[in-house]
Amino acid sequence: MLEKMGSSERLDAGSEGSGRSAMRERNYRQYCGLASALDAVGDRWTLLVVRELLLGPRRYVELQADLPGIGTNLLAARLKKLRELGLVQRAGLAPHSYHLTAEGERMRDSVLALSRFGMGLLTDPTADVVVRPHWGFLAVAAMADAKRLPELSEAYEFRVDDEVFHLEVRNGNALPARGPAATPAMVATTDAITFVQIGAGLIDPMGAVAAGRLTLTGDPAAAGRCSLVLGLAKPTQQS
Structure with missing residues (x-):
């Protein structure tokens, strides 16, 4: 099965293992809006992280508690990528608290x-x-x-x-x-x-x-x- 997968899919296949491997990104290499969106937020857990922020800022420990099954390294990796994309940022002076940016709020209707x-x-x-x-x-x-x-x-x-x-x-x-x-x-x-x-x-x-x-x-x-x-x-x- 793996022999039939493209190189970008092989990179993503092990993304659940550690924070380091989780940073490897899927890229469909398709000139298409949907494919581009999936390149950005299509990894496992990413949209569930967004879901947790739809009702307002959440602390890191709250996110981890309400995303049972996600490892702390993977959660950190998903938040890091969302921050790099400009979709999530730290919430004011609250330690380890996150909220959606104006750009992130654009995902609300889709989610x-x-x-x-x-x-x-x-x-x-x-x-x-x-x-x-x-x-x-x-x-x-x-x-x-x-x-x-x-x-x-x-x-x-x-x-x-x-x-x-x-x-x-x-x-x-x-x-x-x-x-x-x-x-x-x-x-x-x-x-x-x-x-x-x-x-x-x-x-x-x-x-x-x-x-x-x-x-x-x-x-x-x-x-x-x-x-x-x-x-x-x-x-x-x-x-």
């Missing part, structure tokens, strides 16, 4: 689009997989389309395990963020697996409520509007 695509591929989790609450919330960010209710102005709060997030819908924009909402119209409380499964369409929100896996408080009508913004309900289903 969320990939997340939407991947949500459709999910099945029920096996015992050996891990899940984090903010991964589920990023699915919410990927699903949200405030243009479904362009006149709407309200916020929804999501309490997932021990983390809190909110989605503010205003002026046709959906703005996801960590932390509680100032005045949430609806509060949803659940666990990370249920949160992801609702987003993946594996369980209906009302089915999760009936099963005791999801609790909704606040304005009952707001739950319907939230479902519509997230594409979990159709306009004809709303009263």
